Amino acid sequence: MPGRQRVIQGFILGAIGLLGAIWAGELPNDIRWVRNSTEYQALCTQVYSTAWTQVREMAREQDQPWAIIMDLDETVLDNSLYQVEITERQETFTMTSWAEFVNRAESGLVPGAKAFLDSVHTLPGGRIIYISNRMAEREAATRTNLESLGILDMDDVFLLRLEKADTKDIRRQESILGTGRMQEIGPQLILAYFGDAMGDFPQDSAYSWGVSKFILPNPMYGKW
Numbered sequence: 001m002p003g004r005q006r007v008i009q010g011f012i013l014g015a016i017g018l019l020g021a022i023w024a025g026e027l028p029n030d031i032r033w034v035r036n037s038t039e040y041q042a043l044c045t046q047v048y049s050t051a052w053t054q055v056r057e058m059a060r061e062q063d064q065p066w067a068i069i070m071d072l073d074e075t076v077l078d079n080s081l082y083q084v085e086i087t088e089r090q091e092t093f094t095m096t097s098w099a100e101f102v103n104r105a106e107s108g109l110v111p112g113a114k115a116f117l118d119s120v121h122t123l124p125g126g127r128i129i130y131i132s133n134r135m136a137e138r139e140a141a142t143r144t145n146l147e148s149l150g151i152l153d154m155d156d157v158f159l160l161r162l163e164k165a166d167t168k169d170i171r172r173q174e175s176i177l178g179t180g181r182m183q184e185i186g187p188q189l190i191l192a193y194f195g196d197a198m199g200d201f202p203q204d205s206a207y208s209w210g211v212s213k214f215i216l217p218n219p220m221y222g223k224w
Contacts, residue, residue, distance in 0.1 A: 048112030
């Protein structure tokens, strides 16, 4: 029992120390890494540079409508400011505070994203489909944010979440088959997928990492 008590006391003291660091204005390593490190910038730029080479070559071979499917948050949009704000308020993620942040349309850009998107927008026959778990009612704010960053294209498609049951897999299938919200646009050949979590990618052996699946680093939140 004494040993167990020492472990518990050590855990409590460690937690108090962490909170004390936050109260003193020191951000956790994960947030500081995204906001300040050159390693994060280099990794993201490297992913997008590799992706451009692959997508460009695949697009040249197509004679049918094609698209790439991209997540938004921590893939295209950098929301580390939201993490800073809730940390400074000693809060955790809530849908209310997240919705307020999205509606402000103040997210920044993940390094390398703009150059990649600008390049993809020059390719004939293709479009970008954004499949995000942002709620559909915040599409206007999301478009405003992308427009302010200079990356919104008139042919971009936004398949945001209607409700909890509206999974990313459902929206991916609509994109491929040209059903549901994609009925007017029609079926698309998906050349590549982009995201920051495994749920952003289909379980399809036809796609492989570094060729047609590209993942961005995000240590700030997720399920591991």
